[in-house]
Amino acid sequence: MARVLVVEDEKVIAWHIEQTLERLGHTVVASLVSGAKAIQIAEETKPDLVLMDVRLKGGIDGITAAEQIYARFDIPIVYLTAHTDDTTLERAKHSAPFGYLVKPLREHDLQTTIEIILHRHRLEQYTKVIHPEAHTHSWQRIEKYLEVLQDEGKYESNLANRLLDFQSTSTSIESLSLTSIDLQQWLPQVINRFTDLAVCHQHTIVRSISPTIPTILLHLPSLEQIVDELLNNACYYTLPMQSITITAEAKNNILKLSVTNTGIEISPNEQERIFQPFYRILHHNPWHYNGIGLGLTLINRSIARLGGQIFVRSGDRVTTFAVVLPLMTN
Structure with missing residues (x-):
C-alpha cells in the first residue's frame, strides 16, 4: 500500500x-x-x-508546489481538480503531472489512479538505473520495455489532458462554443496524424469523405477528441496487414462518422460494456498495455453532450464504430 501526502485546502474534501x-x-x-x-x-x-489540489491559497499554489516536489524529490504528483479557469487548466497540463482526479473523488477512481501512477513511476525509476552494457538479449527486452513505456506514457498523458478538458466543459453551465468546420479539409489533416502509427503497425488507411458534406458548426475540441480516440483505438487494436477505413457523410441533417477496422471482432458481451468506465478489451499483442479504460467513456459523454449517439457493430472479423451527430450548418 502507498504512503500518500494530501494537499487540499477544503477541510471537508480533505477529510473525505x-x-x-x-x-x-x-x-x-x-x-x-x-x-x-x-x-x-x-x-x-x-x-x-x-x-495536490491545483488551486491553493498563499504564495505557492498547487501547480508550483507540484513542479518543485517532482523536480527535487522525484515524487509523482496527481492533481485534484474541479472546474477552474482556462489559464490554470493550461498551467496544470504543461506541468506534466502523472494524473488527474476530479473532485468529488470516487473510491474506485482513486484506487485505480494510485495503482497506475505508482506502477508507471516504478518503471521510470527502473529505466534510470539501466546500464547500456547489459547482456544483448536482456538489453533487447529492455529496449522493448522502454518503447512500450514511452508509447503508453504519451497515451496516458494525452488522456489525462482530455480528462481535464472534459471536466472543464462538463461542469460548465455555458453553451459549448461552436466553430465553423470544413470537414473536406479538416478531417484529412486529422487522419494524416496517424499515418506513421499505421505504417508502424502495418495497416492500410482508407478514407471516404463525401464531397457533399457542407461546412458545419460544431464544438471543435469535442470533434477532435472523438476522431482521435476512434483512430487511436483502430491503430492499436487492428492486426497487422489489415485495413482501417474512415468515412464521413451527411444526409437528412445528420452527420455520420465511422471508423471500420478489419481482422478483429468485439464479442457481444464486450460490446455491452466497452463504454463503461475502466472497462478494457484485452489486446492481441502482449507487449501492449491496454490503457485505463476511459477513452471510449469520455467520447461517449462528449457525443451525448453534442446531442448525438455512438454505435458499435462487430462480426465476420470486421468492427465499426459509428458516430451520428445533428448537423448544424452556417
Whole structure:
C-alpha cells in the first residue's frame, strides 16, 4: 500500500480523501493546506505519491508546489481538480503531472489512479538505473520495455489532458462554443496524424469523405477528441496487414462518422460494456498495455453532450464504430 501526502485546502474534501485512502489501506503521511508546507513535508517524509489540489491559497499554489516536489524529490504528483479557469487548466497540463482526479473523488477512481501512477513511476525509476552494457538479449527486452513505456506514457498523458478538458466543459453551465468546420479539409489533416502509427503497425488507411458534406458548426475540441480516440483505438487494436477505413457523410441533417477496422471482432458481451468506465478489451499483442479504460467513456459523454449517439457493430472479423451527430450548418 502507498504512503500518500494530501494537499487540499477544503477541510471537508480533505477529510473525505483521508478517510477513503485509509479505507483502501493506504497511509496518509500528512494532510496540508499550503503549497510551501507541502514542499517541506515532502522532503521530510518522502511519500510515494502526492495528491495536490491545483488551486491553493498563499504564495505557492498547487501547480508550483507540484513542479518543485517532482523536480527535487522525484515524487509523482496527481492533481485534484474541479472546474477552474482556462489559464490554470493550461498551467496544470504543461506541468506534466502523472494524473488527474476530479473532485468529488470516487473510491474506485482513486484506487485505480494510485495503482497506475505508482506502477508507471516504478518503471521510470527502473529505466534510470539501466546500464547500456547489459547482456544483448536482456538489453533487447529492455529496449522493448522502454518503447512500450514511452508509447503508453504519451497515451496516458494525452488522456489525462482530455480528462481535464472534459471536466472543464462538463461542469460548465455555458453553451459549448461552436466553430465553423470544413470537414473536406479538416478531417484529412486529422487522419494524416496517424499515418506513421499505421505504417508502424502495418495497416492500410482508407478514407471516404463525401464531397457533399457542407461546412458545419460544431464544438471543435469535442470533434477532435472523438476522431482521435476512434483512430487511436483502430491503430492499436487492428492486426497487422489489415485495413482501417474512415468515412464521413451527411444526409437528412445528420452527420455520420465511422471508423471500420478489419481482422478483429468485439464479442457481444464486450460490446455491452466497452463504454463503461475502466472497462478494457484485452489486446492481441502482449507487449501492449491496454490503457485505463476511459477513452471510449469520455467520447461517449462528449457525443451525448453534442446531442448525438455512438454505435458499435462487430462480426465476420470486421468492427465499426459509428458516430451520428445533428448537423448544424452556417
